[in-house]
Amino acid sequence: MNIPKQDLIEYIPFRVSTLRGDQKIDFNAYVRVNEKYILYVRQGDSFEGARIKRLKEKKLKQLFLKSDDESNYRIYLERNIEMAYDKKSGKTIENRAEIIQGSQQSKAEEVFENPTSLAAYNDAKNSAEKFTQFLQSEDEAFQALMNIDNVDQNIAHHGVTVATLSTMLGKKVGGFDPKQINLITLGCLLHDFDHYHNGLTLNKPLSQFSQTEMEKYKNHPRAGAQAVQDKKHFDDQVIKIIMQHEERIDGSGFPMGLREKDIDPGAKLVSVCNALDRLITFEGVNKTAAYKELMINKIGLYPLNYMQALGDLMMKVK
Ligand SMILES: [Fe+2]
Ligand SMILES: [Fe+2]
Structure with missing residues (x-):
């Protein structure tokens, strides 16, 4: 049977509220439409000021990433929050x-x-x-x-x-x-x-x-x-x-x-x-x-x- 390639990949949901700040993401984020995953935010994008405002206006709570990108997402999260609480981060x-x-x-x-x-x-x-x-x-x-x-x-x-x-x-x-x-x-x-x-x-x-x-x-x-x-x-x-x-x-x-x-x-x-x-x-x-x-x-x-x-x-x- 010819299974479409997308079905073989596992997608994991994550919260849009965790995408913040000027640190670039090193993973692609997808939106799910009718059981299909469509590329929504690209690797290399960041989420500050007007861009985050636009993303929020879409009222999406959840996006998805490929399971093999999960560790990249975790690293992004940790780095982001560490930097945010650091007065001397230069941000x-x-x-x-x-x-x-x-x-x-x-x-x-x-x-x-x-x-x-x-x-x-x-x-x-x-x-x-x-x-x-x-x-x-x-x-x-x-x-x-x-x-x-x-x-x-x-x-x-x-x-x-x-x-x-x-x-x-x-x-x-x-x-x-x-x-x-x-x-x-x-x-x-x-x-x-x-x-x-x-x-x-x-x-x-x-x-x-x-x-x-x-x-x-x-x-x-x-x-x-x-x-x-x-x-x-x-x-x-x-x-x-x-x-x-x-x-x-x-x-x-x-x-x-x-x-x-x-x-x-x-x-x-x-x-x-x-x-x-x-x-x-x-x-x-x-x-x-x-x-x-x-x-x-x-x-x-x-x-x-x-x-x-x-x-x-x-x-x-x-
Ligand atoms: Fe209230
Ligand atoms: Fe209330």
Whole structure:
């Protein structure tokens, strides 16, 4: 029998979010269309600035490589992340931030898809710790991360943005020890666990949601928490953030309608950052206007000092 050559080759999926930065790839990447693999990104290409933006706009989550290129891909990944966390690598902060953002996003996606995997969870946890250090030790890191637009309204990217804001806000308002901040960062990455799975279209104002969509939306924190609470490796703090990140101090939040004294301190921090990035990422409000809108329309829903501190932080973002 004459078997087409392509069928003899094994193709392995990998995450598009791991393609970042100006390091050239030394493997070909393929897209699968109707069971066929078509060359999509060539060996020698790199993924910074406008090019990554174009790739993201295609909304592809997964590409494929030939199995004999797997080690080249692993080497690319390691080299990329090592360089990104190295202040002295000679690379621009924008380039480094893009790689770090993509890496965080891919770790979150891994947990979304494999919540039972202890290895995936620990990988995300260790990587959240490195991310927190990067943000806290380099002055330009915050701005560089916030300048990466979430052009494809990716839920894991949204998690990284909420993590960026919450880590900095936690440091600014104080009261959280370093271990707690690391767990809050991880909680932010994973906070919208259910949105990764529930199929809701989030990029429109809530007022345009149908009744069924709204019911699903109002239940997403509970559904997310329920999906992970029996997994022993999930930290309590992370589950609380998944469950309570849509609560508001006046009791108007969901799913429980908790009041300030009953909201977990970590979740309280995340909720205001989440509200801000919802406006930016899913409602298309520009970054400066988003903070103003929050101050006008959401006053009283989040602690005033948190909102003011968030305003100070957002002044650094263009
Ligand atoms: Fe949410
Ligand atoms: Fe969210």
